[in-house]
Structures are given as structure tokens and as C-alpha cells.
Amino acid sequence: MRLEAMAITMPEVADHPNRVPFEGVLTVVDEASTRPPSGARGHRVILTRDAARAALPSLLGMAVDYAPKWDGHDARAKCGIITEADVLGSQLQVRGYLFGRDFPEVVQQLRQSEAGHMGMSYELANAHVTDMRADVWTLTRATFTGAAILLRDKAAYRNTSFRLSAGRCRNGSLPREGASTKLAAHSGWRFEKQSFGQIQRRKEAYGDR
Amino acid sequence: METDNILASLGESVERLNSAASLFERTVAWLEQRESAASGAVEKMTAAVEGQNESLARESELRLKLEAAEQQIAELKAQSSRAVTARQTLPASTTQLLAKQGISMVDSIQGGALDAALTGLSLEQRIAVKAQLLRAGMLTQ
Numbered sequence: 001m002r003l004e005a006m007a008i009t010m011p012e013v014a015d016h017p018n019r020v021p022f023e024g025v026l027t028v029v030d031e032a033s034t035r036p037p038s039g040a041r042g043h044r045v046i047l048t049r050d051a052a053r054a055a056l057p058s059l060l061g062m063a064v065d066y067a068p069k070w071d072g073h074d075a076r077a078k079c080g081i082i083t084e085a086d087v088l089g090s091q092l093q094v095r096g097y098l099f100g101r102d103f104p105e106v107v108q109q110l111r112q113s114e115a116g117h118m119g120m121s122y123e124l125a126n127a128h129v130t131d132m133r134a135d136v137w138t139l140t141r142a143t144f145t146g147a148a149i150l151l152r153d154k155a156a157y158r159n160t161s162f163r164l165s166a167g168r169c170r171n172g173s174l175p176r177e178g179a180s181t182k183l184a185a186h187s188g189w190r191f192e193k194q195s196f197g198q199i200q201r202r203k204e205a206y207g208d209r
Numbered sequence: 210m211e212t213d214n215i216l217a218s219l220g221e222s223v224e225r226l227n228s229a230a231s232l233f234e235r236t237v238a239w240l241e242q243r244e245s246a247a248s249g250a251v252e253k254m255t256a257a258v259e260g261q262n263e264s265l266a267r268e269s270e271l272r273l274k275l276e277a278a279e280q281q282i283a284e285l286k287a288q289s290s291r292a293v294t295a296r297q298t299l300p301a302s303t304t305q306l307l308a309k310q311g312i313s314m315v316d317s318i319q320g321g322a323l324d325a326a327l328t329g330l331s332l333e334q335r336i337a338v339k340a341q342l343l344r345a346g347m348l349t350q
Binding site for chain 1: 247248249250251252253254255256257258259
């Protein structure tokens with residue numbers, strides 16, 4: 001199994017009233033969407049693993065938004081932030097915080113929602129399609145501009161998910177696989193410092209079990 | 210003489226090479242054009258199914274089409290009904306006159322054929338029969 005992970009190191013604040021951690025599956029890679037996404041002119045799409053991996057930096061720090069009926073995107077109704085993004089197997093998993101103090105009704109509704117009912121949907125810009133005449137578009141390059149929390153049946157990918165986490169959202173909380181874990185220290189990825197904190201990039205390769 | 214042949218052959222070869230080069234250039238241009246047409250950029254995409262507004266717009270468009278189709282069906286039904294009613298109200302005297310002239314149980318009759326069939330009637334009678342048939346929608350040009 002191969003794992004790509006990236007996270008913003010957020011300073012921990014005990015019992016922060018405005019941070020409600022969440023986790024979810026934003027999309028799946030190398031698999032065609034269940035239905036055509038909005039903006040794909042009726043084509044189902046495949047986001048390649050390489051494209052997703054290359055776009056991970058653009059996802060960190062992006063907001064999650066919601067629509068009042070949980071049926072789509074409202075890019076101006078931003079209720080949280082993504083701090084971690086991982087490509088684990090075929091899933092692009094994300095973690096982050098909702099602004100619980102500012103959006104108590106959002107948190108309440110999400111807590112009351114049935115397990116498995118909520119999903120996620122990415123927002124992309126500058127996506128490159130290999131062959132626009134193909135039935136299923138293959139995206140080989142894209143920039144994430146955000147994500148939405150929505151009803152799972154409104155998402156173009158059936159296998160997305162969203163849930164509020166019980167614990168605190170931390171960096172480095174990816175599942176480990178004991179002795180098989182191998183850290184690629186010289187991955188060639190650059191490290192950057194930004195005003196809101198440290199961005200760490202890790203590239204970890206898990207050997208076959 | 211031999212030099213002339215060589216020059217001629219050389220000239221021919223150069224011409225063929227030019228032609229091949231030109232064809233090659235055209236092929237490259239076509240391939241480039243094809244490549245750019247096949248791949249493309251999408252400015253914005255969201256992995257949600259088509260938005261509520263788009264669905265509502267589509268629904269509204271389909272509703273309008275349905276209303277227009279229903280109206281058209283109603284008009285056609287009304288026309289058909291009027292034609293049936295008109296045939297039912299063809300006066301008995303007209304039917305008898307037509308029968309005397311050898312025309313019976315017709316749904317429609319052409320103007321020329323009617324003239325030929327009604328030669329035995331007076332001008333007034335012909336006009337009256339034609340008027341009745343026209344009203345009944347049975348007379349065609």
C-alpha cells in the first residue's frame with residue numbers, strides 16, 4: 001500500500017471552543033466518479049493518483065463549505081478548514097476543523113445526522129483533461145480550491161464520507177503499520193514556512209504486507 | 210546526354226522530396242491540431258451532482274414543453290371532433306342529391322370529380338351541394 005500525506009501543523013489549544021475536528025473521504029483516485037460532477041459537461045471523471053498527489057498542497061488551508069439543504073456547494077459559506085490530506089489506497093482522506101462556535105447549527109445538524117449519510121465533494125480549478133472527447137474524462141492536473149460537506153447521495157462519488165471526530169485533530173495521526181512503515185526522508189519535496197504555521201510534507205511508502 | 214539525364218533525374222528527386230516535405234508539414238500541423246482539440250482545460254469543477262438551480266431550470270423548461278405539447282394535442286383533438294361533427298350534420302337532402310348522382314358514403318371528394326358527377330344538376334343545386342360539402346369539410350381541392 002502506498003501513502004502520501006501532507007498536513008499543516010496547527011498549534012494545539014486545549015478545549016478550543018471554535019475547533020470541532022472532522023475527518024472524511026473527499027474523493028477516490030484512479031476511479032471514475034459515480035455520476036458526472038458539476039462542470040464536467042455530463043462526463044464522469046477520473047482523478048488520477050498522480051494528479052491528486054500533486055494537488056495535495058493546494059488542498060491544505062482550503063475551506064470546507066456547506067449549503068443549507070446539504071445538497072451542494074456554497075463556496076461563500078465556509079464553516080471550517082482542511083489541515084490534513086492523505087492519499088491512502090484509493091481514498092483521498094482529509095481532516096480539519098469546523099468553526100463550531102461560529103456555526104453551532106452546522107455542528108448540531110452534523111451530530112444529529114445518521115452515520116454514513118454525509119459525504120464530501122471537492123472543488124477544483126484549472127483541471128486538465130487528457131481527452132475531452134472521451135466518455136470518462138481523465139484529470140491529470142488540477143488545483144483544489146475547497147470542499148463541501150453534503151449529503152452523500154448528492155456527491156458525484158458514492159464512496160465519500162464525512163464525520164465529526166471524537167478526538168482532537170492532530171498532525172501525524174495517519175494509521176501506522178508497525179514495522180512495515182518506512183519513511184522516505186529524501187523524497188525531494190520542499191519544505192516551506194508560512195505565517196500560519198509550519199507545512200510539513202511527508203512521503204511515506206508502505207511495503208507490501 | 211548522360212549529364213542531362215542525371216540532372217533530370219536529380220530534378221525529379223528534388224521535386225518529390227519537396228512534395229514529401231510539404232505533406233509531412235501538413236501531417237504535423239494536423240497532429241498538433243488534433244492533440245490540442247483532444248486535451249483541454251476545465252476552469253471549474255465540483256464533485257457534486259448538478260445543482261438545484263440547474264435542475265429547477267431544466268424542470269421548468271420541460272414543464273413548458275409539456276404544456277405546449279398538451280395544448281397542441283387539445284387543438285388537434287378539437288379539430289378532429291369538429292370534422293366528425295360537421296360530417297354528421299350533412300343535410301339529408303344533400304346526401305340524397307349526391308346519391309342520385311352516384312356518390313354515396315364518401316369521406317371526401319375532389320372538386321373536379323364532384324363537378325363531373327354533378328353535371329345532371331342545375332347550377333343552383335350544384336352550388337348548394339358544394340357549399341354543404343365545404344362546410345362538412347369533405348370537399349378537397
